[in-house]
Amino acid sequence: MPLHLADVARGVRETQYAVRGPIVARAAELERQGRRIIYCNIGNPQSLGQRPLTFLRQVLALAEWPALLDGPAASAFPEDARAAARRALTESPYGLGAYTESKGFRFVRDAVVEFIRRRDGIPADAEHVFLTDGASKGVQSVLRLLVDGPADGVMIPIPQYPLYSASITLLGGTQVPYYLDEAREWSLSREALETAHAQAVAKGIRVRAIAVINPGNPTGAVLDAANVEMLLDFARKHSLAVLADEVYQENVYRPQDRFVSFASVLVRRGIDDVPLFSFHSVSKGLFGECGHRGGYLESRNVHPEVMAEVEKLQSVALCANSAGQLVTWVMVNPPRPGDPSFPLYDRECKEIFESLRRRAARLQQGLSAIPGIQCNGLTGAMYAFPRIQLPPGRTDAQYCLALLEETGICVVPGSGFGQLPGTFHFRTTILPPDDEIELVIEKLSAFHASFTRA
Amino acid sequence: MPLHLADVARGVRETQYAVRGPIVARAAELERQGRRIIYCNIGNPQSLGQRPLTFLRQVLALAEWPALLDGPAASAFPEDARAAARRALTESPYGLGAYTESKGFRFVRDAVVEFIRRRDGIPADAEHVFLTDGASKGVQSVLRLLVDGPADGVMIPIPQYPLYSASITLLGGTQVPYYLDEAREWSLSREALETAHAQAVAKGIRVRAIAVINPGNPTGAVLDAANVEMLLDFARKHSLAVLADEVYQENVYRPQDRFVSFASVLVRRGIDDVPLFSFHSVSKGLFGECGHRGGYLESRNVHPEVMAEVEKLQSVALCANSAGQLVTWVMVNPPRPGDPSFPLYDRECKEIFESLRRRAARLQQGLSAIPGIQCNGLTGAMYAFPRIQLPPGRTDAQYCLALLEETGICVVPGSGFGQLPGTFHFRTTILPPDDEIELVIEKLSAFHASFTRA
Numbered sequence: 001m002p003l004h005l006a007d008v009a010r011g012v013r014e015t016q017y018a019v020r021g022p023i024v025a026r027a028a029e030l031e032r033q034g035r036r037i038i039y040c041n042i043g044n045p046q047s048l049g050q051r052p053l054t055f056l057r058q059v060l061a062l063a064e065w066p067a068l069l070d071g072p073a074a075s076a077f078p079e080d081a082r083a084a085a086r087r088a089l090t091e092s093p094y095g096l097g098a099y100t101e102s103k104g105f106r107f108v109r110d111a112v113v114e115f116i117r118r119r120d121g122i123p124a125d126a127e128h129v130f131l132t133d134g135a136s137k138g139v140q141s142v143l144r145l146l147v148d149g150p151a152d153g154v155m156i157p158i159p160q161y162p163l164y165s166a167s168i169t170l171l172g173g174t175q176v177p178y179y180l181d182e183a184r185e186w187s188l189s190r191e192a193l194e195t196a197h198a199q200a201v202a203k204g205i206r207v208r209a210i211a212v213i214n215p216g217n218p219t220g221a222v223l224d225a226a227n228v229e230m231l232l233d234f235a236r237k238h239s240l241a242v243l244a245d246e247v248y249q250e251n252v253y254r255p256q257d258r259f260v261s262f263a264s265v266l267v268r269r270g271i272d273d274v275p276l277f278s279f280h281s282v283s284k285g286l287f288g289e290c291g292h293r294g295g296y297l298e299s300r301n302v303h304p305e306v307m308a309e310v311e312k313l314q315s316v317a318l319c320a321n322s323a324g325q326l327v328t329w330v331m332v333n334p335p336r337p338g339d340p341s342f343p344l345y346d347r348e349c350k351e352i353f354e355s356l357r358r359r360a361a362r363l364q365q366g367l368s369a370i371p372g373i374q375c376n377g378l379t380g381a382m383y384a385f386p387r388i389q390l391p392p393g394r395t396d397a398q399y400c401l402a403l404l405e406e407t408g409i410c411v412v413p414g415s416g417f418g419q420l421p422g423t424f425h426f427r428t429t430i431l432p433p434d435d436e437i438e439l440v441i442e443k444l445s446a447f448h449a450s451f452t453r454a
Numbered sequence: 455m456p457l458h459l460a461d462v463a464r465g466v467r468e469t470q471y472a473v474r475g476p477i478v479a480r481a482a483e484l485e486r487q488g489r490r491i492i493y494c495n496i497g498n499p500q501s502l503g504q505r506p507l508t509f510l511r512q513v514l515a516l517a518e519w520p521a522l523l524d525g526p527a528a529s530a531f532p533e534d535a536r537a538a539a540r541r542a543l544t545e546s547p548y549g550l551g552a553y554t555e556s557k558g559f560r561f562v563r564d565a566v567v568e569f570i571r572r573r574d575g576i577p578a579d580a581e582h583v584f585l586t587d588g589a590s591k592g593v594q595s596v597l598r599l600l601v602d603g604p605a606d607g608v609m610i611p612i613p614q615y616p617l618y619s620a621s622i623t624l625l626g627g628t629q630v631p632y633y634l635d636e637a638r639e640w641s642l643s644r645e646a647l648e649t650a651h652a653q654a655v656a657k658g659i660r661v662r663a664i665a666v667i668n669p670g671n672p673t674g675a676v677l678d679a680a681n682v683e684m685l686l687d688f689a690r691k692h693s694l695a696v697l698a699d700e701v702y703q704e705n706v707y708r709p710q711d712r713f714v715s716f717a718s719v720l721v722r723r724g725i726d727d728v729p730l731f732s733f734h735s736v737s738k739g740l741f742g743e744c745g746h747r748g749g750y751l752e753s754r755n756v757h758p759e760v761m762a763e764v765e766k767l768q769s770v771a772l773c774a775n776s777a778g779q780l781v782t783w784v785m786v787n788p789p790r791p792g793d794p795s796f797p798l799y800d801r802e803c804k805e806i807f808e809s810l811r812r813r814a815a816r817l818q819q820g821l822s823a824i825p826g827i828q829c830n831g832l833t834g835a836m837y838a839f840p841r842i843q844l845p846p847g848r849t850d851a852q853y854c855l856a857l858l859e860e861t862g863i864c865v866v867p868g869s870g871f872g873q874l875p876g877t878f879h880f881r882t883t884i885l886p887p888d889d890e891i892e893l894v895i896e897k898l899s900a901f902h903a904s905f906t907r908a
Binding site for chain 2: 162321
């Protein structure tokens with residue numbers, strides 16, 4: 001007999017992933033029917049007009065077809081892009097066509113070490129850096145290590161990025177939600193952590209780890225050093241591993257905020273008893289290279305034998321894709337002042353950053369001005385997660401579907417990320433171009449009034 | 455406290471993956487100490503001198519940096535490579551930098567449909583084609599669908615490619631081994647299948663699926679249409695899904711053999727009650743583009759709701775890498791006679807094929823001539839799996855480690871693939887260049903004599 005839904009493993013059926021869920025499927029259907037859709041559901045910058053960085057793509061083109069380096073076309077490339085490609089092809093004599101080490105190219109892992117040293121002033125160990133197909137695959141590997149059944153719990157923020165809830169469900173583990181405080185700009189409190197942990201322990205859950213997203217997705221909140229230290233202290237007290245999702249580390253928009261990595265606080269405070277896994281990605285920041293699936297994980301206070309298990313997990317599917325590893329290399333090892341490509345690279349990065357900051361501010365301002373919508377300051381990441389007042393009996397899923405049908409704007413209901421019971425939200429990216437941001441605000445304003453009147 | 459091995463989930467610790475296991479780790483260690491290592495452990499053609507196909511890499515370079523299309527460097531590219539890149543950039547207006555659909559670029563999936571039509575003369579449905587990061591990720595997704603706990607069994611050939619055993623262990627399912635008949639060129643018999651199935655059922659296992667690798671890895675055996683039909687009939691009788699691993703479909707070396715896809719037999723025989731998942735990859739065949747992690751899965755007799763679950767699994771980690779999707783596109787949509795690039799493309803492919811065939815024949819001949827080693831004909835794929843006579847008490851793991859230490863040749867013990875109890879084997883690729891193949895045969899011959907004398 002053909003295979004039916006009832007034949008599918010329960011864990012798979014129970015998994016939910018709203019960012020590409022039914023509302024997004026409906027958007028694609030409407031688009032095929034000729035409707036114009038504004039996709040605000042996913043942090044996919046290049047699909048909304050962001051251009052790739054020239055230097056990066058020059059290096060990739062040369063690495064893909066090295067004959068360009070020696071032919072007459074070589075003059076189309078600046079000297080430092082050619083030098084970078086030559087360096088990559090020396091370090092990886094088989095170019096991009098062979099399986100890499102399961103952990104990823106050694107020279108890229110060395111460059112990650114140097115990147116962390118430059119960023120945080122702390123040492124790192126290339127043997128504890130693994131290159132991954134985007135940050136998501138790294139997160140899934142680490143969760144796989146730690147979750148062995150329904151008694152194993154992982155603390156996740158609410159609201160959270162559904163990679164965490166979906167992966168924990170797929171692994172048959174238990175989500176242990178801790179609430180971020182919307183009234184205080186989605187801040188993290190020790191009290192909320194302790195409450196969540198105690199409730200899980202009371203249910204017999206063995207809490208193994210805590211995931212933290214900084215800057216926050218979908219909240220945009222940026223943790224300061226005291227927050228990070230508090231969380232590490234909490235993790236130590238309860239013997240938890242920390243998963244630090246730091247993919248938005250470059251997306252911090254307010255001058256008074258600064259990204260503080262978990263690794264830097266761990267090292268500065270001499271914390272040697274909290275296992276830490278940090279994740280980074282080429283998909284966000286200023287690269288926005290989502291399609292290339294590049295990223296890395298870095299571990300601290302994790303025994304090499306455990307990293308050998310991560311390596312084994314990676315090796316079953318062989319290695320992260322080689323082009324994505326090269327994108328990671330350029331991200332952590334960009335042109336420096338004085339290099340021929342530096343002025344253009346620097347200008348492109350600054351333009352992207354300023355544009356993100358401008359759109360974040362405009363969206364926050366526009367959303368906040370709509371009666372019945374409250375929106376915290378957009379301090380980081382690529383999203384707004386406004387709270388919406390709904391008539392009794394209506395849900396944010398209904399709201400988002402109606403918004404799509406009536407306006408063509410595709411956002412994700414708050415229920416996909418988690419929220420305090422009785423509250424409703426949606427997540428929108430800040431990524432549409434400036435003129436579309438204006439359109440989104442205008443249409444949302446009219447829609448919200450009509451939906452809540454109805 | 456730091457994270458130790460004992461903290462790692464049992465399923466992870468129990469997983470074994472010999473192709474990149476301890477012997478390979480020891481080889482890397484020896485190499486760092488200055489020893490010359492001949493890597494015969496993994497089907498990684500470009501790491502052993504195979505060159506990438508020119509047309510493919512031209513298209514990739516253009517897609518990575520589209521400015522090449524319009525600048526003076528454009529003349530470095532043949533017209534059809536430029537046309538292909540323009541087509542890709544029209545179909546994917548965001549180029550390679552945006553997340554693709556979770557299923558993969560639609561135009562690539564359409565090209566897969568056309569490829570299957572050309573290859574087999576049968577229709578296919580792009581909605582049942584998913585692009586994956588290599589075939590491995592596709593296999594893992596399908597196994598995840600079907601395995602929900604230790605009562606769920608999946609039949610795997612012995613010997614097998616350890617992706618299957620490792621993934622089933624990771625998922626907490628049960629391997630149901632069926633033996634290939636070494637005395638008959640590793641052939642597949644109905645009797646062996648029925649025996650294996652009955653034994654599993656007697657133990658209370660709910661057998662869900664059967665995996666078949668054609669051409670075989672590590673055996674090289676090529677199934678004929680009658681074999682394929684027998685297996686489909688067996689699957690129907692026992693309500694099993696079929697996982698057809700067809701990544702070596704172009705690696706068939708004997709003139710009397712021909713690759714027969716499971717899909718073609720399924721359609722020709724009008725079988726509408728056996729769910730089939732077929733897998734293909736850019737890593738093998740004549741491309742050998744292992745680093746790019748490209749491939750696809752195609753399903754038949756699988757309800758769209760089930761494919762929606764596969765899509766959800768893919769969407770949690772967003773999509774397969776975009777460059778790998780493009781490699782898949784060129785593989786299924788190569789230059790045709792009359793295109794400017796056809797003569798070079800065709801010549802490069804033929805050279806690679808002839809070289810693989812020559813090395814397979816030479817290795818088989820050389821191995822068979824060593825007293826104490828028996829080697830079936832190398833009819834397909836990229837490996838030899840010779841049987842070795844060992845002194846009492848010695849294992850093939852010990853043999854392979856000693857071989858590495860004494861000769862620098864890195865092969866994988868038969869125990870990593872499974873074998874009849876009491877028999878011993880190793881797997882070597884056919885991939886070293888001709889002169890190294892001679893060296894491998896010579897050194898192996900001397901080593902085998904000394905190891906078995908000791």
